[in-house]
Structure formats: structure tokens, C-alpha cells
Amino acid sequence: MSAEPLLLVVDDEAGVLRLMKLELTAQGFRVITAADGEEALRLAEEQRPDAVVLDIMMPGISGLEVMRRLRERSNVPIILVTAKDKDSDKVRGLELGADDYVVKPFNPDELGARIRAVLRRAVAAEVDRVVRAGNVEIDLNRRLVHKNGEQVSLTRTEWLLLQHLAANPDKVILAPELLSKVWGPEYRDDLQYLRVWVSRLRAKIEDAPAEPRIIKTLPGIGYMLSTGGGTED
Template sequence: MKRVLVVDDEPQLLRALQINLRAEGYTVTVASNGTEALHLAASRPPDVLVLDLGLPDIDGTEVIRGIRGWSDMPIVVLSARHGSTDKVEALDAGADDYVTKPFGLDELLARLRAVERRSVHAAPGGIIDAGDLHIDLGASTVTRSGERIHLTPREWAVLQALVAHRGRLVTQRELLHSVWGPAYGEEAQYLRVYMAQLRRKLEPDPASPRHLITEAGRGYRFEAAEPTAAPSTAAEEPKADGPSTTPT
């Protein structure tokens, strides 16, 4: 039975989610503020965290950052904040998905199933060495210069999709469908956020990536071989005012 920690400061919504998720077979723990959420996530780690951003004591993005310091548990954000900047900030902090209020229970359940599949998905076997990177698809691990690199489930899913097709272009639509599901196809800002995060963690110089290459207006490519010269395509970083959905 899956364990879910639901964090929201609206008592009625918290109660409704508790009842409905239990009816779907989840073991539900609830919290109404960020401090309690951090305590419960550490003392009774859930299989998935459902988190509101507008908490009374600590903003939800800070809760995400706190948890990402030690755990890669899937995190689904629930928020009344509809702006692109808010979504990018939450994803950049380490959230795996973002659901805006009001929402339907069926949609939330589908998002939970999706992040659960990503977190337990058995990757195809294989070990790829790319410069100082050592990627073990079977074990779902990455090391850089011998040091283990912590990736969130969504970051790993993006990397896995690229590495599985190393050396060839993976279009934005293909990546979105593979990682987020068939309902996604135009949310290019999601990819920009996660590619920026992966480059910061895996590339010696994120501004001049050697392995995680952008093909402007088309998609991304993973190159295992070290280039003879730095590629001309620079890594794109999400802007503070929210990225455009125009492919880069």
C-alpha cells in the first residue's frame, strides 16, 4: 500500500483528500504547515508527497528544497498559483509535477500514478561512461569523478530518456511524452528547467555542455564521447520571470 503525505493549510481540502486517497488504497498522513511536513517526511518517509505552496509558516518551495537535500521522494505540488514563474520555481526547487487548484480527483490520482511509476521504473540495463560521468541504467545511479550525484526521480527520467537514445536527437515532444506522459507536448519550459538542473549537476561547465546538448528548436541529445571543442550551443537557464514556451 502506497504511503502519501498530504500538506495543505485548508482543513476542508485536507480532509477531503485524506478520505478520497484512503478510498483509493493509500495510507495517508496529513500536515497543515511546513515545519510539520519536514518533520513527518523525515520521521515517516512517504512514497509520495503532495504539497501546497502557500503554507502559513514556510513557503512550499522551501519545503521542497529542504527535502531535496536528503531525499528523492516524488513531490507533487498543489497550488492556487497559476503563474509560469511559480511553476518554474517549484520545479527548479525539485518538484516532480505541478497541479493547479481547483483540480479534479481523477487528475490528481493520474499525476500520483505517473510519479510513482517514474520513481520505481526499472531502467534498461547498461553502463555508460561519458568523460568523468558513470551512468548505471540498471541501478539508476550516476557518479561524477567517483562521487555519487543525487538526482530527483524526474531528473533521472529525463537523463534516462536521453541516454537510452544517446547520439541521436530526442525531440521536445518525445521527451515530454516519455517523462510526463501523453497529455504533455507543448510545455517546453519543463524541459528547460530540468535540463538546466541536470547540467548544473553533471557538466563541468553548464554554460558549455559536453554531454547534454541542445539542438535549437528541435530537442536534446546526449553525447557520451568528449567533444574535440566545446559545442557552440550554450545551455539555456530558466529566466526569473518565467520561460517562454517557444522552443530554444
Template sequence: MPNEKPNANLPRILVVDDEVAIQRFLRTALDTGEFSLHQAENGHAALAAAVALKPDAILLDLGLPDMDGVEVIRRIREWSQVPIIVLSVREREDDKVQALDTGADDYLTKPFGIAELLARIRVVLRRSVQQAPEPVYTIDDLEVDLTRRRVVVRGDEVQLTPTEYDLLRLLVTHAGKVLTHGQILRQIWGVAYMEQPHVLRVNISNLRHKIEADASRPRYILTEPGVGYRLRADF
């Protein structure tokens, strides 16, 4: 996959995958005029390209011929916070959690739709250029004012417990990003609660009952089964 979009003003996307069929698919999927496309076929080439190219986002396969993709993530995270979206055939929850806990921003299981891939790329690109979270997060009938610590649903202010608000704030400041159970538990409750996922489930349930029109069919706080949660982001 050559540099098909050399315009320096376009976001640089580094695709790391050794399968020719996937390379062609991604070339077609990303041929929207929005991106400058670049390729690396193995882990060592990806690490070198990450340094030389300084991409705006990386699409990374885990099954590379020379090293596991998780190791690529780990090495990149030693010096860079470039957004990384994993594209992998691995469907096991443990694989997803490991990649996300290591530092991936998102995880898509092959096969996936072009529209979903483009949406995920736009989310990580938008989030990466923000120096700080927007002071007011608004989507549909939900408004979260981070400055005033105020949550409004369908025009009415909602009273949250301090823990519920901290949980919602964490999701808001990472809107569109999958947060694993471990990441959330560590941030909100501390390492002592890492093996107590029921604490998180109870608080997510309580929060949904306060902000969702139908807590059994949530529109805002989305579950990534076996992995964690994602706050919806319509960018």
C-alpha cells in the first residue's frame, strides 16, 4: 500500500498487516480522500514507521509474522500516545482485554464493516487532537457539564452520587473509547478493587437507570461484552 494520499494536510494512517487481501480491502475502505495511507507488513517495520512517519493513527493486526501485535502496542506506548485501533480475527475476550489494557484505543474483530471502521477512525482522530475534554458533552437528550458537575437528561437535572458522577466523567472524557473493566476499576476505586467487577456492574446499572430512557436498552453507555464499556460518541 503506497502513500496514495500524499497531501501533507491529511491525517496519516499507518496500516500494519501482512495479508494482501486485507491490505487491498483497507485501501478501498480508506480511499475517501480523508487520509494519507501508509503500510508496514510486520512489527519491526511498524515500529520504524511509527518513528519516521509519526502517524495520526495506526490500524494494527495482532497476528504479525515477526512479533505479536500486543508487543508492538507495548513498545509504541513507551514513547507515544498515537491512537491505535486493533483489527484482528482474534475474538477471545482475553485477547481484546490484553490489547486494550496494553494501550490500544479500540478493537475491531474481522470481518468488520467499512462504515464502522471509518467511524472509529474519526473518533480516535478527533479525540487525539483535543488538548482537554470539551467542558460540555452533549448527545441527544444527555448533557454533562464537566465544569459545573451538572448532568441533565431530557431537560431535567439528574442527581448522581459522587461515585456515579466520577464514573460518568471518566466515560465522557474518553467518549468513543472502550474502557476495560480493569481500567475503570483502577481509575475509580483503586487497585484494591481490581478483582471486584460486581462493584462496577452495580454502579453502571444505577447510572443507566438515571440517564437512560430504557436502562435495559442503553443508548449512551454501551457494553462491550466481556471487555468493558464505551460511552457513545457521534462524531
């Protein structure tokens, strides 16, 4: 991250965009802006911002859908900005992947402080994002997997599945949650689909895929990436 972090600010109100760009630039950030979801996704891909400040209520692609698509591509910190102040709305935004939540109207200095806080957390998280499970090493930052020192070639879907498991080592991830995060909410009940992809992933990283020691099944619940190397129950 550079000395002046690059922010992508997304809002469909031109006046709000101008104000946020003016205030955040004065606080030492570099700022690019987008007036809708399509432009936001394009700029995020082209410019690779250090953080995204994202309005929820926008015509066309909503802020929550923009956030979902961004989360498929990267772990960029996202701060949601909205006029909604119900606790349920805040919880939903955070559950879907937001790093923080600011309600309009807000103090620009407070927004700047929250952005700096999520950037600090992001830097701290980047320090060690390598997960080791037995003879398998998963580098979440570089998106690389090695088994016995040899690089393992994964498809995009296999990587996304492994990424979600490895980001929460030794924790059970519910099957509907995995399906929703990797393939989308319309797949959340397709358990057989998930079993097939887990089987494919196991074939590449397990020594004995029929007796998995790394990706464990919790019958009727979900899956867990085990760093302990024990046998599956």
C-alpha cells in the first residue's frame, strides 16, 4: 500500500461524491469515484483501490450486489455508507462481507478515521496469510497452493472453495454458506453440487482422498479445513 491510499468512493448522488472526494483528499487519501455499480466494478478491476466506500441504495446494481461481486475477486476493505440505520441492515451488510458501516449523515472526519482503521486491519491481516495443513501450504495472499513443496494447479472454482475454507482454519463452514459464497445464493441448497467439488479438491490436495485428513466433512452440517492432520471422524 502506498503512502497515500487509493480509495474508490461509490454513490449515485453527484453532490455526495464531490463532498466525499473533497473531504477525503484533504485528509491525505487519493480518491477515484463511481456513480453506479457497473462503473465501480470496472474501476475496482482497473485501479485496484486500497479500500472501497460504497453506498448501498443505488439504481441498477445495488451496493450489496457490488460488494458480493467484489468479494468474489478480492479481499479489498469495504465500508458501506447508507441512509439506513436499522440494526438489521447493519448486520446484513457486515454478514455479506463489509468491514465497517457508516450511516448518513456522517462526519467526514469520522469516515476518514474508520477508513484508516480498516486499512490498518487489512495490513495486519496481510502479514501472515499462509495456512499450513499437514503437507499442504495455502498462500491466501498470492493465491498459491503447494503440496510437499510442489505447486498444485487449481481451477478458479476449486481455489474459491479452498480459499473460503482456509480463511477460517479449524472452523466449521456451513454447506449453504459455502455454496452461496462460491457459486451464489441460488446454489445454497445444492448439496450434491458441493460434494462433487469437494471431492475434486480433495483429489488434488489429500494424500488419500477417500480418507481425508485436511478437508473434513461434518455430516449434515458442512466442511472444515483441519490444520491438525487428524483422521476424519
